[in-house]
Amino acid sequence: MINTNTLTNENIKAVIDRDDKSQLLSVSKWLNILAVTVIFMMFVGALTRLTGSGLSIPEWPLINGSLMYPSSETVWNEVFEIYKQYPQYHIVNKSMSLAEFKVIFFYEYFHRSLTSLVSLFLLISAFFVFKNKKIRKEYKSNIFVMFALLIIQALAGMYMVNSGLEEGMANVSQYRLAIHLVLALIFLSVIVRTSFDIKLKTTKKLSTNFIEGVSKLLLGFCSLLFLQFISGAFVSGTKAGFHFNDWPLMNGSIVPKNLIATEGRYASNILLNFTENIATVQFMHRLLAYIITAYAIWLFFKLKKEKITSFQEKISNTLLVLLSIQIILGISTLIFHVPIVLAAFHQLGAILLFLTSLALLRTFKRNYEKL
Numbered sequence: 102m103i104n105t106n107t108l109t110n111e112n113i114k115a116v117i118d119r120d121d122k123s124q125l126l127s128v129s130k131w132l133n134i135l136a137v138t139v140i141f142m143m144f145v146g147a148l149t150r151l152t153g154s155g156l157s158i159p160e161w162p163l164i165n166g167s168l169m170y171p172s173s174e175t176v177w178n179e180v181f182e183i184y185k186q187y188p189q190y191h192i193v194n195k196s197m198s199l200a201e202f203k204v205i206f207f208y209e210y211f212h213r214s215l216t217s218l219v220s221l222f223l224l225i226s227a228f229f230v231f232k233n234k235k236i237r238k239e240y241k242s243n244i245f246v247m248f249a250l251l252i253i254q255a256l257a258g259m260y261m262v263n264s265g266l267e268e269g270m271a272n273v274s275q276y277r278l279a280i281h282l283v284l285a286l287i288f289l290s291v292i293v294r295t296s297f298d299i300k301l302k303t304t305k306k307l308s309t310n311f312i313e314g315v316s317k318l319l320l321g322f323c324s325l326l327f328l329q330f331i332s333g334a335f336v337s338g339t340k341a342g343f344h345f346n347d348w349p350l351m352n353g354s355i356v357p358k359n360l361i362a363t364e365g366r367y368a369s370n371i372l373l374n375f376t377e378n379i380a381t382v383q384f385m386h387r388l389l390a391y392i393i394t395a396y397a398i399w400l401f402f403k404l405k406k407e408k409i410t411s412f413q414e415k416i417s418n419t420l421l422v423l424l425s426i427q428i429i430l431g432i433s434t435l436i437f438h439v440p441i442v443l444a445a446f447h448q449l450g451a452i453l454l455f456l457t458s459l460a461l462l463r464t465f466k467r468n469y470e471k472l
């Protein structure tokens with residue numbers, strides 16, 4: 102117990118700061134749990150797409166009138182019949198058995214259940230954060246933004262699935278897939294940034310050094326990675342990874358034939374090459390990867406010459422290691438014709454790489470006054 106009579110102005114401030122600090126640290130802890138859950142959810146999302154499971158449950162939110170996982174053979178047959186009414190079944194899965202359907206159903210059901218779990222977790226935690234008067238408005242508004250993003254993300258998910266249920270479609274639109282993936286990255290980044298800022302503010306040993314020039318260079322690096330994320334979404338959305346499976350060449354040439362097509366659909370809009378022509382889509386993804394690698398190496402040596410703290414050095418070393426793994430994963434995914442596990446880890450690698458570069462950027466962004 103603190104005897105308030107003996108408190109001077111100085112230690113009153115210390116007590117308030119300590120209270121703030123412990124409150125903030127608990128916010129940071131639940132944000133970390135939330136971040137891990139969202140990363141897991143994105144990983145399951147990648148598996149759902151890679152196993153071709155995303156369109157197995159055309160109805161939402163109820164499935165055959167219920168929220169529950171099918172529990173009897175009769176219900177299984179009913180949900181399978183629903184799936185059979187949609188084009189994907191007729192175009193690519195006509196020979197699918199009930200046992201095979203159960204597998205793709207499981208992935209999609211699990212992905213949806215995780216979304217509900219994250220929403221519930223965010224809702225309950227936000228309730229406690231909002232009730233706590235010691236948590237600053239700045240953090241409360243960030244949580245509000247997270248909610249808005251989660252709702253937008255769920256709507257984008259439905260929008261994406263609807264594109265795959267339209268007549269003649271066996272897969273979802275690559276444009277909508279890119280929107281869904283990028284929104285998930287933005288949602289995750291807001292969570293991680295908020296948590297990381299709290300950590301920087303409250304943990305004395307995480308020392309940072311504010312260097313404005315470096316901050317701009319890192320912003321450039323994060324923007325390139327963000328662009329590469331969008332490019333990757335188009336590679337997977339157009340299934341471009343199943344073509345040009347040699348490396349470093351593409352079907353034997355540095356620049357693939359038909360890189361910029363000008364006939365048919367492309368005659369009226371040449372820019373469509375960048376989102377629909379698999380040669381262009383994959384070429385751009387490779388090219389951006391090389392630019393990012395060169396930029397990262399240059400940045401790494403530049404940082405070595407700056408007065409950075411050992412904490413910042415650790416993050417920049419991690420960044421280079423993650424980038425190397427990511428490039429190896431990307432090339433392996435390509436040359437082995439997109440095996441599910443490699444492709445899913447390539448997506449996970451992209452997420453971790455982006456979050457690490459965001460964290461490094463934050464350490465250069467401003468001077469954090471420690472609590």
Ligand code: HEM
Nearest residue numbers: 147329330333334336337342390393431432435444448451
């Ligand atoms: C900075 C490095 C890289 C980043 C950040 C990155 C990021 C991404 C992302 C975010 C995706 C989409 C994943 C998904 O939708 O699940 C993707 C897909 C893909 N990337 Fe990369 N990538 C990088 C380098 C490379 C390299 C060097 C190659 C090969 C030369 C490559 C080949 C692929 C392939 C084949 C896919 C499609 C996989 C699929 O169909 O699921 N990537 N990449």
